[in-house]
Amino acid sequence: MCLTAPNRRRVETSTMGDRHSAQPCSVTLFLIEFVLLGLVFAALPRISGTTDASDGFQALQVMYTSVNSPPQLTNWKSSGGDPCGESWKGVTCEGTAVVAIEVSGLGLSGTTGYLLSDLLSLRKFDLSDNSFHDTIPYQLPPNLTSLNLARNNFSGNFPYSISTMVSLNYLNVSHNSLSESIGDIFATLGSLATLDLSLNNFSGDIPASFSSLSNLSALYVQNNQLTGSLNALTGLPLTTLNVANNHFSGWIPRELSSVHTFIYDGNSFDNGPAPPPPPYNPPPPGRPSRNHSGPGTRPQRTDGKSSESKKGLTVGALVGIIVGSVFVALILLLALFFCIRKNKREGSVARPSSGGLSVGTNNVNTEMQEQRVKSASAVTDLKPPPAEILVVDRLHGKNGSIKRIKSPITATPYTVATLQTATNSFSQEFLVGEGSLGRVYRAEFPNGKMMAIKKIDNAALSLQEEDNFLEAVSNMSRLRHPNIVTLVGYCAEHGQRLLVYEYIGNGSLHDILHFAEDGTNTLTWNARVRVALGTARALEYLHEVCLPSVVHRNFKSANILLDEELNAHLSDCGLAALTPNTERQVSTQMVGSFGYSAPEFALSGVYTVKSDVYSFGVVMLELLTGRKPLDSARARSEQSLVRWATPQLHDIDALAKMVDPSLNGMYPAKSLSRFADIIALCVQPEPEFRPPMSEVVQALVRLVQRASMVKRRSSDESGFAYRTPDHEAIDMSF
Template sequence: MSFISLTTTTALMLFLLANQSLATTNPSDAQSLQVMYSAMGSPRLLRGWNSSGGDPCGELWKGITCDGAAVVAIQVSGLGINGTMGYLLSNLLSLRTMDLSNNNIHDSIPYQLPPNLTTLNLAGNNISGSLPYSISNMVSLNYLNVSRNSLVQSVGDMFRNLQGLSTLDLSFNNFSSDLPSSFSSLSNLSTLHLQNNELTGSLNVLAALPLTDLNVANNHFSGWIPRELSSIPIFKYDGNSFDNGPAPPPPPYTPPPPGRSHNTHNRSGPHTDSPGSQGRDSNSDHQDNKGVATGHVVGIVLGSILLVLCAMLVLVFCLRRSKGKHGTGHNARPLMTLPVVVDKVAVASTEMQDQRVKSAVTATAELKPPPIETLVGDKVLGSNDSGRRARTPISATSYTVALLQTATNSFSQDYLIGEGSLGRVYRAEFPGDKVLAVKKIDSAAVPLQEEDDFMEAVSNMSRLRHPNIVSLVGYCAEYGQRLLVYEYIDGRTLHEVLHVAEESSKALAWNARVRVALATARALEYLHEVCLPPVVHRNFKSANILLDEDFNPHLSDCGMAALTRNTEREVSPQMIGSFGYSAPEFAMSGVYTVKSDVYSFGVVMLELLTGRKPLDSSRNRSEQSLVRWATPQLHDIDALAKMVDPALNGLYPVKSLSRFADVIALCVQPEPEFRPPMSEVVQALVRLMQRASTVRRRTSEDSGFSYRTPENEPADLSF
């Protein structure tokens, strides 16, 4: 009996151990949640969560749902969570639902999100920045809600592969620009909320969607409301600038737009009439009858033209044979050539056709075509990417030369605020205390282009919208002049702050330097990975990073490379400014890509770390090239400490310094393919700041590195 009891007890223990082993969480999932918990500030309300260990599935962490060892849901809505979302979310490969809504999460959405999500709810937080383009690869996404945040810039043309998306809520943000053309691919979208943003353009891209709930109120939409949207059960559109009345019908003989058929004939299968469909169908039938009648007329005319052409060919053939027999003397009468005959016949036929068509459409009294959809970005027309691109509208203001001359006192030396390889920059003062910056492009540096090419470049630059990029607000193309008008940043360049002697007393503190690196990295990430097609800067250097009075960086000259020749091998070395910033592949072959920008960014990070110039002929020969001198020492802690800018006076966290150097080493690798994309650089710098902030909250005994807080530096390195 005791033997049986012992056996039963042993079996029970083995069963419990087996269950415990089955409940052990996937190590990758556990690590991602640990990092996420630390990034969110280790909130106490997340019962069971731990930043260094634990078993989320086995220990039933609050809000975590598992399927075996895999985390499939994170639902922690309304818990007042602060902080950010962490940087390892992309490792949660089994995660299907992520609900962090109604908290106080700040900073931007991580670029790399769980790739297999079906539900993502980040509503009601304090998230800034823009939507990450990695959303375009989340093909299983069914529900996306980022409402009531502080998201900016354009929505982004990233929805082409999201055919499964049924609910999209972008409301109560600061999104601007037109709706992306890829919205038309959302073939299962039923709910779309865009209210209370700064969106512009028309709603035409939504016409073919199966929407049942559409809210576009309180934006800046314009044009006609497409007739297809009138049948949506819930449709709110007040607070915009739409034209009065319903959209006009399409012009005669124009087929209906793709995706919405108005022809009820020869249609197999059941048919369900939507509200108002009968009126539309009857009108369509009437138009079809007129189209058929006119088609007969056109067929008769074309047939007549063909017969006349055949007759003319026979006549010309006979006359030429006669001409060959009888000669071509001076008294011979000249013959009317075939092209002239054809032209006269065509003109006569066209006039006859026009007269008949006019009489046929008199009853419709000049039907106007529907408004053309405002293009967003460079949209390739036709199937199979034919390569023919439609011109985009220019949102920038057109200035006259006379007005800019007045604003800059005829471009006087007193108004000169900068000079680069492409021209000089002047301060421009307009009525009402409005101040802008005018770049007068030097025709010697940039050969004079056709006006269409210049306007296309201006159009592309005017659409760049990022808080860390200097915005193009206007242009001028008169009398052979090419001028660009930018927002005015009242401050100094990063180059001046780091390298000009008189600015040494205002040296950047360590946390400010990391902040500058992160913000400019986000600007490059936007250019490389959000803009379509990607924008290569080609002239990234500290002199093109403007710091305002709060030391917030603003990257200038974005998109200027479009004003030079398109062939990469023909890019002038002037576009790089100095070979101290240029990647090896450019110096050797003239090839410049987004990875070359990454290299230049690494050089700027070296400037922030060391306070040295990229090229300095005043130093010893072995130290003149910053990259060659610094790279071998980036992984040596002792050597690294000696490389740090003396202006910091040793006031920096050693571990943060080491991690900063690790990012530099990745960016300045000689092989382009081994350099990381800017999204990874951004996440590495965010991770650096988060770790520094976490360590700073611990006691000095647990901190693990020496750190002295200067009087003028905030104790918390997070931002």
């Protein structure tokens, strides 16, 4: 039996009590036991969940040691220290209680430690996008509302202790190596709203306890080895359900046809609508029979009810049938009466012909056919989001996609007068940039809030399509990702169209790379890798999480904004929907003139997610070399960054000479080589050979992990020299 620290204290207390009663009571022994008991009672606030300055701190110290004390966990300590008073990275406190641990995407590896159950006040626990391995800890923080372990290397199966987390609202263990059956442990998790088990190796049937998840709105179990039916899901309030690429069979329950986003391809379901449940019901036991004594009339019930009760049921059934028939007849008479009155009001001169009746019948048949189509339809596949997904109306698309009701706009509407006041009538002093669709202004509101206003140029966009603008605003406002600039408001008034974004105040990547003359804003190598990883995650979200995929179309370093901590935020996401298709030449100049456009776009105007991948590779080249994509001031052979750099990406000596001189050789040589290999994959001329962004993200995550390991092993700057004699082959097996 495994005991936690509080349980061990209780065992020691009871043992002392027994020893005390078994031996003579001397004064010295009494004083010792009195002191020890006082210490036990002093620890009781921790046992009862009333936190103090040391509540759960030991669990954090053990966790820090278990992940090999990485430097990215700034201010953490393996002994001593105060997580709340010293602002340990990723740790949030309320008073002296640790309520959240969020260390997503920090390149952590190792295990989580064995004292997590001591974190009694912890509500949010996010270890996603790291390399934690081994099994999920058996004893987890018991009072969590959100648990995110996605994109790690956890193996084994679900710990049973999850069944005790009655406050759990969000659970994500996707993209791991969990196996065996899911486990029938969900009966007490009535608060769970989102459950993501996708991309693991779970097998067996869906647990029967899933039927107890009365608040579950989103369930993702795609890409596992699950079998059986979906019957356990029929009574749940689901709005999103993804069961694709498993081994489910049988009929898809009719109840699931009403789920807003339902993805089920890649299974072995029977074709057509499910039969009515149940297909054949036996006649009720009280139904009269013509041959009561025949062998075929042997009663099916064994409940011991007498024949008199059966007769009573028969009489009741007859009375019900008679009353029901009378009621139906009255309804029909009333309907006929109202139809006659309606025809009279409409001034009908002639009696309705059979042709008029056939029109109505056709309408009814058409509606019934539409209903049948809706029942058997599903939307195309998508990967689960770490955040909210984008759903756009579609009609009879791939895999029977069906038309959805348009989503309302979640962004805040602003008036022109309000935005004029906040920007001093869009004065020059508030101008912060200019894009393809118009200028961007800094806005200062009376409450002290600062925003960025994109004032769309009337010449860049047709003002006759108001609905298209509002639909684009609706879709953009639903893009939710930490590396994407959030659209918080809009204005469509008096012929003006403006977009209100969160304000990112540290400038763009383009300005920092190319216009930092004093050198104070020079990005370190680690910062550049983090920028690449952040923007890669933003594109991964747009391409592989949103439905349908969102193509950026204008990906460049000027659209990557950096905050005070140099975190990347991709701007102008979704703006491509506002660019008219007739403006191909303008659009080609917009992207191509800056050297970011993929070959297929420059030649034919065709732009896809793979074109975004190419543009991302160009930005990575900017990060590596510090050069602009096109620079007419350089020698002719070096004006195009891609043409100049691509042949040298696999030559270690040439690569060392390409590196941005402002780095002064301060980077890990192996990290540089792996970075260059990712670039080479992204800027390939053939779109089909470029990797998806999810694979680019994983490659960059591995690069960050290896770089941090090199830094921890280095006691001086020798690990950052750009020349190493033993250049090894790079493992880029996506």
